[in-house]
Amino acid sequence: MSSPRAISNIGTGLDVERIRADFPILRTSVHGKPLVYFDNAASAQKPQAVIDAIAHCYAHEYANIHRGVHYLSESLTGRYEAVRERIARFVNAPSAKEIVFTRGTTEAINLVAHSFLRPRLKAGDEILITAMEHHSNIVPWQMLCEETGAELRVVPISNAGELDLEAYERLLSDRTKLVGVVHVSNALGTVNPVKAMIELAHARGVPVLVDGAQSVPHVRVDVQALDADFFAFSGHKLYGPTGIGVLYGKLRHLQEMRPYQGGGDMIKYVTFAKTEYADPPQRFEAGTPHIVGVIGLGAAIDYVESVGLEAIAAHEDALLQYATERLLEVDGVRVIGTAVAKAGVLSFLMKQAHPHDIGTILDQEGVALRTGHHCAQPVMDRFCIPATARASFAMYNTFEEVDVFVRALEKVNRLFG
Amino acid sequence: MSGLRELYQEVILDHNRNPRNFRRIEGASHHAHGHNPLCGDKVEVFLVVEDGVVADVAFEGDGCAISTASASLMTEQLRGKSLAEAQALFDQFHDLLTGGAEPAKDLGKLGVLAGVREFPTRVKCATLPWHTLQAALRRQPDATTE
Numbered sequence: 001m002s003s004p005r006a007i008s009n010i011g012t013g014l015d016v017e018r019i020r021a022d023f024p025i026l027r028t029s030v031h032g033k034p035l036v037y038f039d040n041a042a043s044a045q046k047p048q049a050v051i052d053a054i055a056h057c058y059a060h061e062y063a064n065i066h067r068g069v070h071y072l073s074e075s076l077t078g079r080y081e082a083v084r085e086r087i088a089r090f091v092n093a094p095s096a097k098e099i100v101f102t103r104g105t106t107e108a109i110n111l112v113a114h115s116f117l118r119p120r121l122k123a124g125d126e127i128l129i130t131a132m133e134h135h136s137n138i139v140p141w142q143m144l145c146e147e148t149g150a151e152l153r154v155v156p157i158s159n160a161g162e163l164d165l166e167a168y169e170r171l172l173s174d175r176t177k178l179v180g181v182v183h184v185s186n187a188l189g190t191v192n193p194v195k196a197m198i199e200l201a202h203a204r205g206v207p208v209l210v211d212g213a214q215s216v217p218h219v220r221v222d223v224q225a226l227d228a229d230f231f232a233f234s235g236h237k238l239y240g241p242t243g244i245g246v247l248y249g250k251l252r253h254l255q256e257m258r259p260y261q262g263g264g265d266m267i268k269y270v271t272f273a274k275t276e277y278a279d280p281p282q283r284f285e286a287g288t289p290h291i292v293g294v295i296g297l298g299a300a301i302d303y304v305e306s307v308g309l310e311a312i313a314a315h316e317d318a319l320l321q322y323a324t325e326r327l328l329e330v331d332g333v334r335v336i337g338t339a340v341a342k343a344g345v346l347s348f349l350m351k352q353a354h355p356h357d358i359g360t361i362l363d364q365e366g367v368a369l370r371t372g373h374h375c376a377q378p379v380m381d382r383f384c385i386p387a388t389a390r391a392s393f394a395m396y397n398t399f400e401e402v403d404v405f406v407r408a409l410e411k412v413n414r415l416f417g
Numbered sequence: 418m419s420g421l422r423e424l425y426q427e428v429i430l431d432h433n434r435n436p437r438n439f440r441r442i443e444g445a446s447h448h449a450h451g452h453n454p455l456c457g458d459k460v461e462v463f464l465v466v467e468d469g470v471v472a473d474v475a476f477e478g479d480g481c482a483i484s485t486a487s488a489s490l491m492t493e494q495l496r497g498k499s500l501a502e503a504q505a506l507f508d509q510f511h512d513l514l515t516g517g518a519e520p521a522k523d524l525g526k527l528g529v530l531a532g533v534r535e536f537p538t539r540v541k542c543a544t545l546p547w548h549t550l551q552a553a554l555r556r557q558p559d560a561t562t563e
Contacts (some may be wrong), residue, residue: 030419356481357425358457360536364421373457386457386479415425416433416482 014315017305020396022047023231033366037400041186041214041345041392043371044239046300051073051183053299054241057292065291066265080291083298084281090301092222092230093248100281101255101289104245106136107212108232109180111247111284112209113140115257116230117178123149126175130155130163130192131382132185135375137211139181150177157382159383161188161337168197172204179208183215187376187388188337189320189345191219195226203302207253213237217315217394218343223248235293240300244293247284254280261286312395315342319393321401330409333417336388347374347388350409355389361415362389365408422534423481426538432486437493437507438475443513451478451560453541459486462549464495469502471495476549479508481542488528490527500554507547 010057013208017335020026025045029379037045063072064177081096088096091275102108111363117127127141131154138152145152155168172179179201179214184191198208207229212221217232223231230253235244258364259266259277263286268276277283304312332351350358373380391405442448442463459534460478464471474495476488491510495503504521512518513531522526533543541562552560 136542354481354485354544356458357483360424360539374453377457382456384563386459415421415431 003222010138013179013311014307014395016315016396020398022235023051023301024396026396028366029098030366031364033364035066036365036367036397036404037366038369038391038397038401038405039391040394040397041218041237041374041390043236044217044394045396046241047239047303049303050240050296054292054296061295064288072394076291076295079298080289080294083294083301086298086301087246090221090305091216091246091248092224094224095251097280098248098251098254100247100284101247101257101294102129102245102247102284103243103290104234105211105232106385107246108211108230108247109136110140112178112230112232112249113144115260116207116253117141117185117196117285118144118147118248119176121148121150121177124175125150125177126153126173127151128155128168128171128176129180130168130182131157131159131181131184132188132190132192134164134211134213134380135377136213137180137182137209138378140367141178145323151175154180154378157190157379160339161185161190162191162339163190163197165193165196165346172201172206174204176201176206177207178202181208181213182211182213183221184212184218184343184345185337185376185379186214186345187347187379187390188339188376189342189347189389189392190337190339191215191341191343193341194228198227198229200364201371201411202395203265214345218305220313235297235300238297238300239303241290241296244290244297246297249280251280252346254284254397256358259286260284265289266401272299284409308394313343314393316393316397319402320346321400322399323391323405326402326406327409330406333409336383336385344393345387346391346393348390348417349385349388350412354385355410357416358389358409358412361412362405362408365404365411367405367408369405420532421533424536426489426529426532428526428529429472429482429486430467432489433482436476436485436489438489439477440475442473442475442476447553447556447563449549449553451545451552451562453484453545453562455541455562456481458542460484460488460504460546460549462488462553463548464522464536464553466500466554467502471498472499477547478546479544481539483530483542484538484545487527487530487543490530491550492548494535495550495558503550503554507551510547511544514543 065077209230210234266286357373445463447464458480465473548560
């Protein structure tokens with residue numbers, strides 16, 4: 001076994017102590033113990049820069065945006081649209097017109113289901129997803145299938161939690177109207193080969209939606225290099241506010257798509273006889289948007305880029321590797337999800353204790369982790385388990401915290417052994 | 418650790434390790450499935466009711482220590498009870514966990530589950546088998562904690 005010191009010394013170029021100072025919640029105690037926050041795959045904590053940007057916006061910059069002729073409205077509209085440009089650069093989208101603000105990944109997927117796929121789907125068509133999707137990338141498609149008589153097909157996964165790419169190729173057919181695939185699995189941590197999958201789909205003329213909720217905080221995303229038709233992600237897993245997310249869509253798709261919701265801000269011209277819809281992205285942003293959420297998301301992306309996504313990824317990979325090694329030293333532990341390519345997520349079971357009991361006992365030690373099915377019940381069914389315990393890592397986590405976590409698991413064994 | 422010891426008392430750990438009446442009853446007169454959608458815990462409760470009395474009761478399932486022990490203790494307490502007594506036991510247990518009542522004498526060993534009150538996220542683990550029992554007695558096929 002490697003000592004914690006030895007691994008710390010690998011040096012990922014990240015000044016974790018300085019980063020931790022930027023996150024006020026990390027100074028919190030839980031049940032008298034320092035907080036060890038390992039529930040980042042559910043939602044990441046917020047740096048002071050994001051909290052300040054939100055407070056400053058409400059205190060000094062706030063007004064409704066678009067169409068205002070007064071100073072505050074015009075100024076905030078500029079900042080809001082500048083975040084759109086920022087996000088386009090962040091994921092390397094060709095144009096900010098391809099960045100649609102949504103409430104989160106879930107709404108982004110529902111938008112594609114309603115506005116892109118629904119009008120072109122008929123009985124006998126197929127939607128292809130994978131066995132490791134989050135419920136948000138299953139249920140919207142199931143709802144379309146119920147409506148239209150189309151069929152949902154599922155790419156199986158191996159015991160390690162890796163996609164069966166041969167089965168994927170076989171399942172792609174003339175009937176396939178869309179592929180929906182998760183970039184990084186929230187339940188298993190698997191990083192899927194989405195670039196290769198998109199190439200295979202495009203060879204058959206099939207568009208692909210990538211669920212990037214879990215990947216964007218850990219992996220550099222380049223939507224042009226991937227050639228993704230749609231790419232969805234959430235702000236709150238990227239150290240930004242809740243209630244704001246992003247749909248990237250190729251402009252030629254967005255231009256052909258019907259609106260998602262009707263209302264203000266998404267029109268060019270309205271009479272009772274006819275309404276002419278606005279161009280993308282406004283066409284998909286009816287009503288007053290989550291303005292301050294967008295400002296907060298912009299601050300979050302600035303923060304992540306100032307730290308450096310590549311350095312963050314290297315640090316999290318080292319943490320994941322160390323945590324996996326340490327975890328396997330604990331008696332009775334079984335890791336669920338042992339793919340070669342993994343990011344940020346460590347799902348596991350203990351022989352003696354149910355995940356729910358593990359979660360309660362670790363909470364008493366100040367360690368926050370998630371237990372349950374992680375909104376991926378088909379993954380649990382695939383492994384014939386009801387639930388897992390899941391530790392997930394972020395830029396501010398440390399090797400010492402992993403040691404606290406492992407000692408807490410040994411406590412579980414003492415209590416239940 | 419003191420709160421944890423309250424929660425995971427020896428009786429609970431014992432019933433988790435060696436659940437009593439953990440089996441199916443073929444030809445049960447009453448039967449229901451219980452499901453906690455939050456954590457995925459599942460339990461099935463079987464009863465044989467003869468002349469208004471619980472002649473046999475058993476359960477199967479896959480759950481945490483709290484739900485397994487609660488189900489196991491429940492089956493121990495129910496055997497030989499009339500349906501009215503079973504309902505009274507349900508009410509007393511429910512009050513204990515959700516109403517803050519002191520353990521009633523009739524609850525017997527079930528009183529050890531009072532520690533769950535200090536862990537609000539775990540109350541539904543303890544009540545799931547009981548809601549499943551009630552569904553079975555009312556001839557409803559399913560119970561959930563929602």
